[in-house]
Amino acid sequence: MSDRLTQLQICLDQLIQQFNAAINYINTNSEPSLLDEDEPNSYSNMAANAPLPQAQQQQQQQQQQQQSPPQQGGEGQSNNSRGSKNAGGSPTTNQPQEKDDNESNNFDNTINELSTDLILKSRQINMLIDSLPGIGVSPENQLDMIYELSDNLKDIEQERIQKIKEKDELLKVLENMIQEVATGISETRM
Numbered sequence: 741m742s743d744r745l746t747q748l749q750i751c752l753d754q755l756i757q758q759f760n761a762a763i764n765y766i767n768t769n770s771e772p773s774l775l776d777e778d779e780p781n782s783y784s785n786m787a788a789n790a791p792l793p794q795a796q797q798q799q800q801q802q803q804q805q806q807q808s809p810p811q812q813g814g815e816g817q818s819n820n821s822r823g824s825k826n827a828g829g830s831p832t833t834n835q836p837q838e839k840d841d842n843e844s845n846n847f848d849n850t851i852n853e854l855s856t857d858l859i860l861k862s863r864q865i866n867m868l869i870d871s872l873p874g875i876g877v878s879p880e881n882q883l884d885m886i887y888e889l890s891d892n893l894k895d896i897e898q899e900r901i902q903k904i905k906e907k908d909e910l911l912k913v914l915e916n917m918i919q920e921v922a923t924g925i926s927e928t929r930m
Contacts, residue, residue: 748868755861762854769847 742750874882 744868744872748865748872751861751865751868755858755865758854758858758861762851762858765850765854769850 877885
């Protein structure tokens with residue numbers, strides 16, 4: 741597990757990536773809208789109403805072809821496009837309007853999901869910031885805590901050195917015992 745500052749940096753990087761992805765999605769999938777409602781003939785509004793570049797038009801046509809279900813026979817296709825009545829006698833719905841509604845719902849759902857992700861990530865960042873030491877603590881208190889931790893560290897280091905000395909003494913005693921046993925065994929065999 742990484743420390744809180746590293747976690748905070750990772751979360752900030754992820755938030756930036758999410759912002760970038762959301763802006764990119766909105767930029768590529770939203771309908772152009774008027775920027776100056778007061779002046780419908782302004783340059784920015786003319787740009788919003790400009791025709792799509794040929795590459796984007798081809799992409800949209802391909803997407804529409806992929807999304808539309810294959811229809812059986814050419815006769816059914818011409819009947820639906822004219823808005824004729826189906827077997828039940830009710831008029832058929834206009835498919836482009838359904839596609840627009842589906843695309844609009846899909847766009848709205850995706851925007852809601854992206855905004856929810858951004859909100860959750862910002863809350864996670866706020867929690868990490870709140871958990872950082874020093875928030876709400878004066879510099880004097882922080883220095884006192886550092887000195888206290890330093891003293892604790894010195895005490896623990898002295899205990900560690902003492903335990904190492906005890907270990908070395910016990911190893912010497914053990915070596916002496918092993919040597920005595922080994923010499924005792926060798927003397928009994930002679």
